[in-house]
Amino acid sequence: MGSPRKKLQGLVAATLTPMTENGEINFSVIGQYVDYLVKEQGVKNVFVNGTTGEGLSLSVSERRQIAEEWVTQGRNKLDQVVIHVGALSLKESQELAQHAADIGADGIAVIAPFFFKPWNKDVLINFLREVAAAAPSLPFYYYHIPALTGVKIRAEELLDGIQDKIPTFQGLKFSDTDLLDFGQCVDQNHQRQFALLFGVDEQLLSGLVMGATGAVGSTYNYLGKKTNQLLEAFERKDFSSALSYQFCIQRFINFVIKLGFGVAQTKAIMTLVSGIPMGPPRLPLQEATREFTDSAAAKLKSLDFLPFADLKGGNLGAYS
Numbered sequence: 080m081g082s083p084r085k086k087l088q089g090l091v092a093a094t095l096t097p098m099t100e101n102g103e104i105n106f107s108v109i110g111q112y113v114d115y116l117v118k119e120q121g122v123k124n125v126f127v128n129g130t131t132g133e134g135l136s137l138s139v140s141e142r143r144q145i146a147e148e149w150v151t152q153g154r155n156k157l158d159q160v161v162i163h164v165g166a167l168s169l170k171e172s173q174e175l176a177q178h179a180a181d182i183g184a185d186g187i188a189v190i191a192p193f194f195f196k197p198w199n200k201d202v203l204i205n206f207l208r209e210v211a212a213a214a215p216s217l218p219f220y221y222y223h224i225p226a227l228t229g230v231k232i233r234a235e236e237l238l239d240g241i242q243d244k245i246p247t248f249q250g251l252k253f254s255d256t257d258l259l260d261f262g263q264c265v266d267q268n269h270q271r272q273f274a275l276l277f278g279v280d281e282q283l284l285s286g287l288v289m290g291a292t293g294a295v296g297s298t299y300n301y302l303g304k305k306t307n308q309l310l311e312a313f314e315r316k317d318f319s320s321a322l323s324y325q326f327c328i329q330r331f332i333n334f335v336i337k338l339g340f341g342v343a344q345t346k347a348i349m350t351l352v353s354g355i356p357m358g359p360p361r362l363p364l365q366e367a368t369r370e371f372t373d374s375a376a377a378k379l380k381s382l383d384f385l386p387f388a389d390l391k392g393g394n395l396g397a398y399s
């Protein structure tokens with residue numbers, strides 16, 4: 080991994096947490112998972128224990144072990160390993176933040192507490208500051224995901240003057256469709272000192288046009304290669320190709336959203352595409368149905384995201 084102060088950019092895969100059929104963490108496949116992301120998807124940054132990683136459904140001990148495994152397996156292979164350490168308990172969040180620093184992670188991220196909710200920006204910043212202070216050497220990212228936390232404090236409000244309060248603040252993971260809010264974050268970031276990472280994969284191109292400096296998402300686990308083509312087209316100002324890539328990605332995401340799409344389904348798709356068993360999700364999530372997986376497989380194939388050989392060659396076997 081690179082120096083902790085290197086700016087986080089490009090694609091960041093929001094990693095899944097592989098589990099066994101008994102619901103235990105399957106640490107044994109994380110090394111293979113790292114290699115798959117780097118070699119097959121061209122993705123060299125990971126966001127661990129977030130939404131996709133079922134971070135809030137895991138025990139603190141499991142979260143620590145998973146973070147350690149990603150840091151260990153990612154050494155000299157991944158550019159950055161960012162650990163999500165958000166929790167309802169400030170103490171747990173601080174413990175996880177300190178642990179992330181101790182094991183040599185490259186950054187930490189925190190969502191807003193969502194049971195007793197911060198009712199204004201200052202209260203939210205007070206909470207975030209206490210967590211950040213537990214890992215004073217690590218870049219700190221705020222993870223804005225209002226649809227799941229129910230905390231609707233606008234990101235642009237939060238950003239205003241944040242580095243005076245949280246000196247390690249390094250950026251934002253913006254998992255929302257409010258492009259006015261996101262645009263105003265970019266507008267404030269005059270010196271481009273912060274990483275502004277867009278978190279809605281099906282709208283990435285809009286985020287890039289608005290000024291996103293990178294992206295964190297679940298689909299980069301298995302559509303990283305295609306999304307990197309989108310990023311490259313955007314970089315060379317070939318907007319027509321960038322739009323074609325985005326539409327292609329949208330066709331798939333739109334299709335699975337209509338079937339019912341979430342972390343469980345992402346696990347099934349990743350198992351299918353990579354051949355690495357991701358296992359079931361943890362309750363209250365429910366495992367994807369066979370019908371979902373078959374339909375997703377057919378769609379991936381029709382979009383050329385999954386060569387026929389892969390379908391025949393055992394990846395479906397890895398799922399069943």
Ligand SMILES: CC(=O)N[C@@H]([C@@H](O)[C@H](O)[C@H](O)CO)[C@@H](O)CC(=O)C(=O)O
Pocket residue numbers: 093094126129130131132254278279280281295296297298332
């Ligand atoms: C609500 C949700 O899970 N959003 C995803 C997206 O990647 C999302 O799966 C994708 O845009 C498809 O809708 C990410 O923003 C979440 C994420 O990065 C994480 O797992 O921490």
